[in-house]
C-alpha cells in the first residue's frame with residue numbers, strides 16, 4: 420500500500436515536472452558588468468553617441484602589406500573545398516581584395532545608415548538605427564531588433580533593412596513598416612568586447628533589452644539567426660511582456676527528449692506519429708548521413724572556439740588572408756553543403772564578393788575575431804544544452820522561417836517542445852544558414868506575414 424502511494428506520488432511528481440513546471444519558469448533578468456577593472460560606484464553614462472565606421476590610411480597600408488606577405492599552401496589535386504578553402508581560389512579572392520575591392524565605397528554603404536554607440540553594463544554597444552522614411556498615414560511603425568551571428572555581423576542585414584523599413588518601394592506590402600535596430604553582439608564588429616569572463620547569450624540579451632528600453636521601446640519584435648536566434652530567444656525569455664513576437668531562422672533546440680530520440684529512429688517509417696511532414700522527412704533522413712555526420716564534419720570550429728578561442732584566434736587576427744579563408748569557408752558550406760564540391764566554393768552564387776569581403780573587413784578592422792570566437796566558450800564551453808535557458812520554454816508568439824539548407828533542420832514538432840506558441844512555421848523554398856544575407860526578400864515577406872498573424876490573434 421505504502422509502496423503504491425509512493426509510486427503514485429512519484430509518477431505524479433514526474434508528470435507534473437514534465438507537463439507543468441517547465442512552463443511556469445521564467446528566466447531571471449539578472450545583472451552584469453563587463454568593463455575593465457572594478458565596477459565604479461558612479462552611475463553609468465547613458466548617453467547615445469553617433470558613430471561612423473572609419474579607417475586610416477595606415478590601417479589599409481598595414482592590411483595590404485600583410486596580404487602581400489601571405490604564404491599559401493597548394494591545394495590537393497581535385498580537392499575543391501573538401502579540405503577547407505581551396506587556396507588557388509583563395510588567391511583569386513585575395514587578388515580582388517588587394518587590387519579591385521573598394522573599401523572606400525563599402526564604407527559609404529556601411530555608413531549610409533546611422534550608427535551609434537552607448538554604454539551598457541560597462542561596455543560600449545554599437546548599433547544601427549534605421550527609421551522608416553515613408554510611413555503611410557495612419558500606420559503604426561513596428562520596432563524590430565535584428566541580431567546577427569558568427570561569422571557574420573550587422574552587415575548581414577543590409578539587404579533586408581530596406582525591405583523592412585520601406586517595403587512599399589521594394590514591391591512588398593506597405594501594411595507593416597518597421598523601425599530597425601541592429602546591434603553588434605559584444606565582442607563583434609564595433610561593440611566593445613567584455614573584459615570579464617561569462618558574457619554569454621543571456622547577458623547579451625539583457626544588454627540588448629536595456630538598449631531597446633533606452634531607445635524608448637516598450638514593445639518590439641525580435642529576429643535572429645545563428646547566435647542571434649539564441650540571443651533573441653533569451654530576450655523573449657527574460658522580457659516576455661516586451662517582446663511582441665520572436666522570429667527565427669535557426670531553432671536552437673538542444674534538448675534530447677525521449678520523443679525526439681524516438682523520432683530520429685522511427686520518424687522515417689512513422690512520420691505521422693511524430694508530427695513530421697514530408698519535407699521534414701526529406702530534410703532529416705537518412706539521419707546519420709544528412710544530420711549526424713554532417714554536423715560532426717561541420718562543427719570542428721565550434722569545439723576549438725568553445726575551448727581555446729584565444730589560441731586559435733591569434734593567427735587569424737594577424738593574417739587577413741587566414742581570416743578571410745576561415746570566415747568565407749563558412750559562407751560557402753553553410754549556404755549549401757554541396758558547395759564543398761565546387762572549385763570556387765560556390766561563394767558568388769548567392770553573395771557578391773564585395774559583400775563577403777565587407778563582412779571580413781568588419782572583423783579585420785575591428786580586430787574582433789578572437790572576442791567573437793570567445794562567445795562559443797561562454798555559451799557552450801560547459802556543454803551543450805546545460806544552461807538554465809536551455810531548459811526553459813518560450814511563451815512569446817514565435818515564427819520560424821525554416822531554410823532548406825540550414826545546418827540542422829528542426830521540425831515543428833521538435834520546436835514546439837520549447838516554443839509553446841508557434842504562430843507561423845514556413846518551409847522556405849530556398850536558402851541556407853545566412854537567410855537574411857542570402858534571401859532577404861522571402862525572409863522579409865515571412866517576417867511580414869508572421870507579424871500579421873501575431874497582431875490578428
Ligand SMILES: *[C@@H]1O[C@H](CO)[C@@H](O)[C@H](O)[C@H]1NC(C)=O
Pocket residue numbers: 494495496497498499500505506507508511762763
Ligand atoms: C581551386 O579553384 C580554382 C578556381 O578558382 C580551380 O581552377 C582549381 O581547380 C581548384 N583547385 C582544386 C584543387 O580544387
